[in-house]
Amino acid sequence: MYRPARQQTMQVTINSKMEALDGEMSVADLLARRKIEPIRVAVEINEDLVPRKTFAERMIRDGDRIEIVTFVGGG
């Protein structure tokens, strides 16, 4: 049957906010779209760490719960 390859919308959760993402994308694509410097963040998907060196390969899937974190001041 016919399946549009690239125009599917995915529902994901990014830092607890529901968001719709258009089309396939990797973690690297997501960060680029949000103008986030990869060197300044760490990413978890469904509570598993995504190593920075795999950002380009790790594809985001429908329903993923994504955390994007950085360092802030703390004691």
Add this chain to the structure above:
Amino acid sequence: MSSDRYRVGSFEFTSRLFVGTGKYGSYGVMEAALSASECEVVTVAVRRDVLASEGGTQSDNILDHLDLSRYAILPNTAGCFTARDAVRSAKLGRELLQGLDNPGAKWVKIEVLADKKTLLPDPVGTLEATKELVDAGFEVLAYSNDDPILARRLKDAGATSVMPLGSPIGSGQGVLNPNNIRLCLEYLKEDDPDYPVIVDAGVGTASDVTIAMELGADGVLLNTGIAGAKEPVQMARAMAHAIQAGRLAFLSGRIPRKLYATASSPTEGVITPSARRV
């Protein structure tokens, strides 16, 4: 004192002050205070990234304001209330430091908190997270209650350092139970005098730091005591002096406490007392 170096796992330092980076009025004040404190270790927390367009830090990250060649970055797991979340937070912190020219990716200050009112450590969760992170290859510095038995259990679980609290985080109450800190030091350093013990949390002013060091702690970690002072940079200098004063006093060996006085001036050759008037 220049040769008075000490080790924490694979790290070696001269300064015995660890300083947190939270709650400063600006990055400029933070940078000046860290410099004035002469610290070599600074702690940071892992938090959700906020985009610059949403008023966040993306264009102005704290790492852009820390000299990574001067300070070892110590990520903490502050804000975690379960062992599982602390382990996740530690791994995120390690990932953030990997690839940067800083040794901080090797270690973590583990905090598993029990309660939002007191921010006291959850001893069971802290022990669980310590075991798991040691297995995952971290050098674990365990923020702990001032309980000598728990301190020993954390060391047995492989903690690189135990960090007993002086009093609750940010409370400014100083070292509330010096006897428990003494027992922690005795148990942790038994047959292992170089095992590093860092008193963490509760420091309100310079004398609190000195007291911890006089008890024989290897170092003190503080944040609010500097960041919350009216003059943070000046207080940072005071803390640097306090560390030195306490360390030197500890190494010098204090006199025992006695109930009665012992004269400092000679008791011989005192002039003849006048006749007493009744």
